[in-house]
Amino acid sequence: MESKNLIMENIAKPHELERMYRKDPKAFKKSFSNAWEQNPDSQVLGVWHERLNFKETASTEKSSLLQKGFLFMGFLAILAGVSTRIIFHFVEQEAIAPINLAFGIIPFIAAYFVYNNTPKKSVIYSLVALFLISGFYLNILPLNYKDSIILAYLHLPIFLWVLVGLAFTGNEYSKGSTRLTYIKFNLEYCILYASMAVSGMILALLTMQLFSFVGLDIEEFYFSNVVLFGAAALAIVAAYLVSMNLKLAKNITPYIAKIFSPLVLVTLLVYLITVIWVGKNPFLDRNFLIAFNGILLGVLVVTIFSIIEKDSDGKKNISDYINFALIVLALIIDSVALSAIMFRLSSYGITPNRLAVLGVNILIWVNLFWIMLSYMRFLQNKTGPSTIQDAVTKYLPVYGLWAAFVIFTFPIVFN
Template structure:
């Protein structure tokens, strides 16, 4: 007799509040309300919302099954290829960086099977991976500065190539590039969660075998951990692409929690550095750590921007992001000054040129993000220009990574 849904039938805001406060209680009350008022358009809309089902369930199930099978095949192939590559890495026949070719190509294939991109995109992907693996293995195995730079920058280039597979025919749309950045954050969280479970399983397995006097650590690592780590990446990519709520729900909270923590930590660190008299102009290792901090702050900033709401309302997180960008610019300016000083004092080297190039790229990117962010905080524009500043600049990082990977070993 005292059904709260019937009492607030003409108050949509109160109905929504009731549902969010206790969905299960709302559903119980809704059943009675729907029986008493079957002609209510408001309740009809709520009925579809609460009990919506796809029209063609057979076709939907078939599609999911096909997609799942493709994922399973690619995950097994990724594990097998990675295990084979690991065998050659152990024998020092190839560089360890070749292990990326056991994962990233299959991840790109998974996206291609879902996106159905044009032939020119498929050809671009195939040629990029093929030329990368050929060129990488033409480099000498001895670790020189230029080859190490190639090993470091190749995964960045291939990450952009996988992004092309993800975006497909919409590679020039900012929203798709933004979706790729979000997908990376969700993938990282989900993969880490599953990897922790895998490590617990590894520890438990080793313990159980030790009880019977067997030590299978080496065998288990070679044939299970290596295989599983590669295959798990494809499984995680599949789950994130299927809108797994675990990753999507937790990532925005991580962005909001870690942004202020990173800001405070880096400010304390910089103040400490100044107080103890560390000099990035003279201390090479400290300059490298300074650039590491810069990359970390930039990554957290971009991560926070991609996870921010799409509406035009400013939040506390926006001011934190703006402060992070200013902090990153200060760090970058110091790093740029230090690397220019070292170039003029000690001459050109592949490491100094690579650091100079990435610092210039980051400096331009930060300025590009800072200006629309400032206008956004002044209520002169919406958040779209900020996200455009992030997404439109991504191919330049891939281009620079390709230049360092290919040109530096040839020049130096």
């Protein structure tokens, strides 16, 4: 009776009813049934009744599943697996470059998003043309490993990633909020795919071990046919699951951002102090300069994911100050790297590698500086968090344009 009275007494207080429900859902449901029996005409209790008892029918779930592209996803997953296996055959024959394996997966992910979003024809035609042109161009390049060719191969995934982003955003490709959703998708996708890939590797190891017990070595066959096919198909399945608002990845990503930001900040500070202490010089040590740039990219990725997971309520917290410190440190690292690259260019001359690294460092420096200024204004209460997110999303196409520039010009200029 007391529970029923508590619900009835607070029937005009939505916040209190919600608090009671979250505190003890089971007790709330039990006492609610008594209140509902006594007051079936109450609109407030009617809403709660639907909330507590709503269940989709099997036919609704099935039609919803089909409507959201389940069968099409399965078809694309099979196509991706078959295409990847065929491309791998030609890679083994050394007829084409290994980077072509990307075309066995990425276009099919883009196709799923096009099916899901149905963009206007100009977007679809642009995607098809850019995929075909990039694939054709890369395969008319000499099959060698000159620096300019390798740079084109290394920049292809960035270019294709931007194309998938165009397919994902569809007609809203110019909207910052849609681009932000795409970045979030990437983080959730990586987490989910990695989780499933680890499970797949365990299964593969168990399978090969079981066959070894009967004297059969299936490692080469299993990798070439089952693992390769599964890895490609799984890429499409993971994209489908994330786009279906799978709660697993969405619940994990904010915690990853909050945990890794302070860890990266502490690690970076300790590393920089150690570098100064031991007297390492990126101006003279090429390998150290490469490692320096690797650290820079890592910090940029962690910072961006921390920013996109930020709440949009405009409230500042300790994570914001950690992110700001990370950005400042990254700018310092990038400034040192830029100075070292300019020194090496003036001392040892222009090479494709040095020019490419210089371009990437300039792009990242500008992006970090923009983010830093936006964060500074936010911390000074001059703007909201959307300004920081704009500094991330509006700059994304620049990376794609740079990747396209390297892919299509470096092999020709530095032939």
